[in-house]
Amino acid sequence: MKRTIYLYLILFFNSFNLIAQQQKSIDHTLQLLNNNSVPYISAQELNEELLKGEILIFDTRKKEEYQVSRIKNAKFIGEQLNADSLSLDALDKNHPIVVYCSIGVRSEDLGEVLLKKGFTNVKNLYGGIFLWKNRGFEVFDQLDRPTENIHAYNRFWGRLLKSGNKIY
Template sequence: MHALVILALFNSLFFGLFGVNWEDIDSRITEEFPQVELLSTDSLLNQMQERLSPMLIDVREIEEYKISHLQTAVNVKTAEEIAQLITDKSTPIVVYCSVGYRSAGVAAGLQGMGYENVLSLQHSIFEWANKNYPMIDDQGDTDKVHPFNRAWGALVASRFHQYP
């Protein structure tokens, strides 16, 4: 599991240095985490509106989470921490991050631990923000999102950028 976290951190640095687009992100996720199923932002919004929302896990750093997150999301960064929080391995879980790369790694880790109903939110909170879907911070509604780094930040409209 630690190898997955190290790999995700390395690739975050790599992507941050060389720039990305959605096709690059999607290809990388498909190559590295082929077993992980993706959920579209539209599908998750529909589930939330119908009150069928799964357990939402935000795996970003706390600084990112504090700027904005999805309503009801819990900030937990690793599969091991999630396993301590959610012991029923049949619980529907959706994991998200900035673009879907870190969350795919955590979803793969959960699947490796026997979790049966884990999805990664495709394009994660950046696409969610770009579509003006609802996000919150500790003060209430917000439209801001932490852009993670310069390269990944190009994938979310600059009007939504906010740093701590």
């Protein structure tokens, strides 16, 4: 009996270690690749904002990534702002906007562009859709149905996605 309890305790505490390692990998990657030019919003904070329904959320990934799954109500804007993405001129420059990609690197680039275009309330989803899914939040397919599929970009970046079905 003691042995079983001991084994369960080891497994329990190791699960926290795995979560910490996953977070550490994303933290380390963002520290190396981002310059913090766009304020971050956490997955939990974004979920709370989405429940209020007063936020615009832009997916800055490639079209094939967006087609696999997205955060609820996210609009495709792509990796580069262009006429096909959406009309930015019609948007209120003070409206809250969140940008995201796989982990938050590409979205920072687009967030910088939005800030330069005069948008004042732009945030970057910390850890992107990967950390969003790793934290247990839902993603949706093209028909707006919950799905476990996530485009993992490639095998190198996909190692940061610990939850859901990786699609390449």
